[in-house]
Amino acid sequence: MGDSAGMSGTEFGLALSVFLACAVEAVEALTIVLAVGTTRSWRSTGAGVGAALVALAAVTAALGPALTALPIGVLRVVVGGLLLIFGLQWLRKAILRASGLKALHDEEEIFEREAHTARAAGAVGAGLDPYSFTIAFKGVLLEGLEVVFIVLTFGANQHHVAIAAAAAGIAVVLVVLAGVVVHAPLARVPENTLKFGVGVMLTSFGMFWGGEGAGARWPGSDGALLVIIPAVVALAVSIVFLLRRRAMVAVGDKAAVGA
C-alpha cells in the first residue's frame, strides 16, 4: 500500500477505524452523560465521567504493555481474532438495523428514557449525587472499554498506539465539542452508517492480521487489503439487499392474502 502525506494506507486505515469507532461510542456515552447531567447534577456527573476516564487509563496502562510484549505471530492471531469477533458483531448489528430487523439506535429516545429514569430516582442531595455519579461512570466506562480495546489491539499490532490514541482523542474532543454546542443528544449523527464502516474495517483488518498470524500468506501481501475491504463491503451490502427484498416479498404476500 502506497504512502501518502507521510502516512501509509494501513496507518490511514488504522486511524480512520479508531476515529469512527471512538466517535460512535462517544456519541452514545454523551447521550447518557447529558441526560443525567441536565436532569440531576452536573458536578456529580462530571465526577463520574472523570472517575471512568481514570479507570480507562488504568486499563490501558495495564493491558497496553502486556499486549505489546507478545511475539508478533501470537499478537497477530490474538489481535486478528478479537478484531474479527468485534467487527462481525458490529457488522451484524449494522446489517440487522439497515434491513429493518432491529430498531435503529435513536439517541433522542435513549436521552428521554435516561432523563425520565434519572428524574424518577428521587431528589438530588446537597453533596455528591450517587445516582448521577454511578450512571455517568458506568456509561463512560462501558462505552470507553470497547474503544480502549480497539485502540490497543490496532495500535499494538501496527506499533502505532500513538496514532490510534490520537485518532481516538480527536474523535472524543469533536463529539464533546458538538455536544457542548448543541447541548442535546447528537441524534443527527448517522450512527448506523458509522457502525457499518467500523464493522467493515475491523472485520477486514481482523481477517488480514489473523490470517497472517495463523501462517497464511495473502496474495499481494499488504495489497490484499485493497481487495478484502471492498469484498467485505460487497458482502454486507448484498446481505442487506437480500434481507430488504425478502421483507418486501413477505409484505406483498401478506397483502395478497388479505385482499
Next chain:
Amino acid sequence: MTRLRATAQFLWEFVIGDDWRIAAGVVAGLGLTALVSHTSISAWWILPVAVAALLTGSVWRVARTHR
C-alpha cells in the same frame, strides 16, 4: 461469588456478544488456517469463506425468527 459471576457475564457479553457462534467460528477458522498453512495447500482463503458463512448465517437466523 456474585461479583465474580457478574464479571464473567460482563466479559462474555463484551467479547462474545449476541451470537456465540461468531466467536466459535472465528476461533475454528483461525485454527484451520494454522493447520492448513503447515501443508502445501494455500490457507489464505479459509478466513474469507468463514467470515462470509458466519455473517450470513448469523443474520439469517435472526431474519428467520422475524417471519
